[in-house]
Amino acid sequence: MFALVDCNNFYASCERVFNPKLQGRAVVVLSNNDGCIVARSNEAKQLGIRMGEPAFKIKDLLQRHKVAVFSSNYALYADMSGRVMQTLRQLTPFLEVYSIDEAFIDLRRFAPHTLPDFAQRVRQTVGQWTGIPVSVGVAPTKTLAKVANFYAKKSAEGVCLLFCDPDIEIALQQLPAGEVWGIGRQYEKLLLKNGVETALQLRQLSDDWVRQHFGIVGLRLVHELRGISCLPVQLFTPPKKGICTSRSFGRGVSDMAPLQEAVANFAVRCAEKLRRQQSCANLLTVFIHSNPFKPKLPQYSNSITLQLPVAAQHNAALIEQALGGLQKIYRTGFVYKKAGVYVSGIVPQSGVQGNLFGQQNPQGHEQLSKTIDALNQRMGRDTVRYAIQGYERVWKLRQEQLSPRYTTCWNELLTIG
DNA sequence: TCTGGGGTCCTAGGACCC
DNA sequence: TCTGGGGTCCTAGGACCC
Numbered sequence: 001m002f003a004l005v006d007c008n009n010f011y012a013s014c015e016r017v018f019n020p021k022l023q024g025r026a027v028v029v030l031s032n033n034d035g036c037i038v039a040r041s042n043e044a045k046q047l048g049i050r051m052g053e054p055a056f057k058i059k060d061l062l063q064r065h066k067v068a069v070f071s072s073n074y075a076l077y078a079d080m081s082g083r084v085m086q087t088l089r090q091l092t093p094f095l096e097v098y099s100i101d102e103a104f105i106d107l108r109r110f111a112p113h114t115l116p117d118f119a120q121r122v123r124q125t126v127g128q129w130t131g132i133p134v135s136v137g138v139a140p141t142k143t144l145a146k147v148a149n150f151y152a153k154k155s156a157e158g159v160c161l162l163f164c165d166p167d168i169e170i171a172l173q174q175l176p177a178g179e180v181w182g183i184g185r186q187y188e189k190l191l192l193k194n195g196v197e198t199a200l201q202l203r204q205l206s207d208d209w210v211r212q213h214f215g216i217v218g219l220r221l222v223h224e225l226r227g228i229s230c231l232p233v234q235l236f237t238p239p240k241k242g243i244c245t246s247r248s249f250g251r252g253v254s255d256m257a258p259l260q261e262a263v264a265n266f267a268v269r270c271a272e273k274l275r276r277q278q279s280c281a282n283l284l285t286v287f288i289h290s291n292p293f294k295p296k297l298p299q300y301s302n303s304i305t306l307q308l309p310v311a312a313q314h315n316a317a318l319i320e321q322a323l324g325g326l327q328k329i330y331r332t333g334f335v336y337k338k339a340g341v342y343v344s345g346i347v348p349q350s351g352v353q354g355n356l357f358g359q360q361n362p363q364g365h366e367q368l369s370k371t372i373d374a375l376n377q378r379m380g381r382d383t384v385r386y387a388i389q390g391y392e393r394v395w396k397l398r399q400e401q402l403s404p405r406y407t408t409c410w411n412e413l414l415t416i417g
Numbered sequence: 418t419c420t421g422g423g424g425t426c427c428t429a430g431g432a433c434c435c
Numbered sequence: 436t437c438t439g440g441g442g443t444c445c446t447a448g449g450a451c452c453c
Contacts, residue, residue, distance in 0.1 A: 031421035038421070056419035072421085099453045184451050215427060217451080244423060251418095293420055340422090398419090 001107040001115065001138060001163075002233065004145040005122055007084060008133045008153065010101035011039035014080045015070050017131035018406045018414050026067040030055050033248050033398045034071050071399035079407045083130045091122055096233045104142055106233035112163070119159045138162070142231045143224035146181040147171055147199065165227070172200040172225065182221040187214060199225060239277045239346065245269040246340025249395040252291065253336045259288065260323055261390040266341040267322035268382075268389060271315045274343065275369060280311035280352050282345030284318060286325035291337035302329040311345070311352045314365040315372070318343070319386060339395075 007013060011029040016022045026043035030036065037053045047065055049058060055069070062069055081100045088095055094106035110118060119136040126134045137148030139162040151171060152160035162168045178188035180199050190213060196202055203225040211219045220230040245266040253259055263286060274281055287303035304325045308317060322341050347353075372384045382389060404412035 033419090033421070035420050052421090054420040059419085102453075182451065186450065215450085217427065240424075242424075246422065248421065291420090338421095 001110070001112070001140055002142050002145040003105040003107055003119065004137045004142070004149045005088060005103045005105065006135050006149050007101035008135060009039055009041050011072065011077055012041040013132050014077050015403055017080070022068055026065055027070070028067055029070045029072055030401070031072060033250060034400055038072065069401050071402040073403050073405065075405040075408050076403065080130065080132060084126055084132055087126050087129045088122065091125060094233060094235065096235060097237065104145065104233050107138065116161060119161065123158050133158070135159070139168070140227045141224040141229040143181050143221060144168060144227065147175060150175065150179060168227065169200060172203060173198055175199040177202045180221065180225070182217065239279050241346055242342060242344045243270050243273045244340060244342040246338065247397065248338045249336070250398040253395050254334065256330055258392060258394045259326060259330065259336060259339060260388060261392060262339050262395045263322050263326050263341060264319050264386060264388040266339065267318040268315050268386070270341050270343045271313055271318045272373065274313040275373060278349045279346045280313045280349050281343035282308055282311045282347065283343065284308060284321045284325065285342040285344070286322050286329065288326070288329060288336050288339045290334045297335055298333065300331055300334040304329050311347050313349060314369045315386060316365060319388060323388070
């Protein structure tokens with residue numbers, strides 16, 4: 001058996017923990033740049049606010065219903081996620097942190113009759129220790145645990161257990177096929193075209209048909225719906241194979257200087273992420289593009305991928321490549337809206353190959369990066385930075401409704417008085 | 418005025434090997 | 436007249452997830 005623990009309306013719930021007046025009110029959280037709706041409290045969902053809706057299109061609705069609107073506060077959400085996962089880890093070591101707000105638990109070592117109590121205990125403990133409401137779904141496969149969670153969210157207890165077939169069959173019969181984990185828009189369309197509307201009908205399709213249209217991934221999914229477990233819980237997170245840092249800018253940027261500043265900062269973020277997972281990258285891609293939502297302006301979009309002389313993880317090497325790439329793709333006469341840096345060809349830092357001519361990463365860079373990381377960890381991000389990272393930040397995000405970083409910043413602690 | 422960011426896996430096709 | 440069989444690696448594109 002598997003459990004899926006899923007935080008309810010996670011970002012909106014994080015905002016509520018430190019602002020109890022928001023209980024019972026409609027709350028939404030916006031994407032970067034205050035662009036789209038990315039989280040909604042139940043009250044907001046009832047107002048018909050859709051996921052991914054651009055905020056400016058529903059400005060009137062938000063005002064009319066006095067919806068509490070927040071810019072996304074990832075410092076807060078990441079920390080709260082960590083607290084939820086820590087809490088779960090104290091209840092069981094068999095945990096897979098699947099996303100910022102979800103975790104699977106491998107329940108094989110649990111006696112079946114203890115599972116209802118355990119599921120309730122998970123929910124109550126996380127709620128009490130972190131203030132975040134969670135739903136728990138329990139079933140014989142990960143995919144079915146997702147289904148159980150779907151029903152847990154709708155139930156008063158916040159828990160749903162699907163042990164065996166009469167129950168599972170009823171659950172699948174009432175579930176639209178498009179709600180199944182792994183069925184996205186395209187697959188849903190294809191299913192509907194073939195008269196498959198419910199998860200139960202999906203489960204009854206022949207292996208051959210599924211294999212032909214949805215590939216091996218789809219076949220696994222259908223087997224999982226039948227109760228045959230194909231997806232194990234991953235207790236260890238493997239290192240990432242590609243790492244990207246990109247942002248839309250708060251306003252359009254035409255000049256080279258602010259673009260260089262932005263790209264240098266993105267390169268440093270990528271380097272930090274590489275070091276955190278003890279990896280080095282062989283390839284670096286830089287991309288820039290103008291604003292496709294303004295078709296009347298001249299459009300330009302380009303990217304370039306460069307091979308590093310030696311796989312690296314230190315700031316200087318990545319900045320150098322990123323700026324070199326930017327130099328090659330930059331054109332004057334366009335208003336840029338977004339840029340990013342992507343590193344790939346990732347290898348463990350312990351296994352970096354020198355090149356044939358003995359050129360290695362210069363000694364000292366490794367120590368320098370460690371020292372910079374340690375200082376910035378203590379003193380705050382970018383306290384020590386390369387000059388090119390700058391202080392102007394004309395490209396910075398728009399975040400007009402940002403809540404305090406209650407849990408990660410001394411100056412922003414919650415005060416009561 | 419105003420439209421996010423970061424990932425995974427699979428597949429098909431081409432270039433190449435013996 | 437006649438032109439095999441069995442592989443690997445890489446890449447781009449497309450699906451999916453949160």
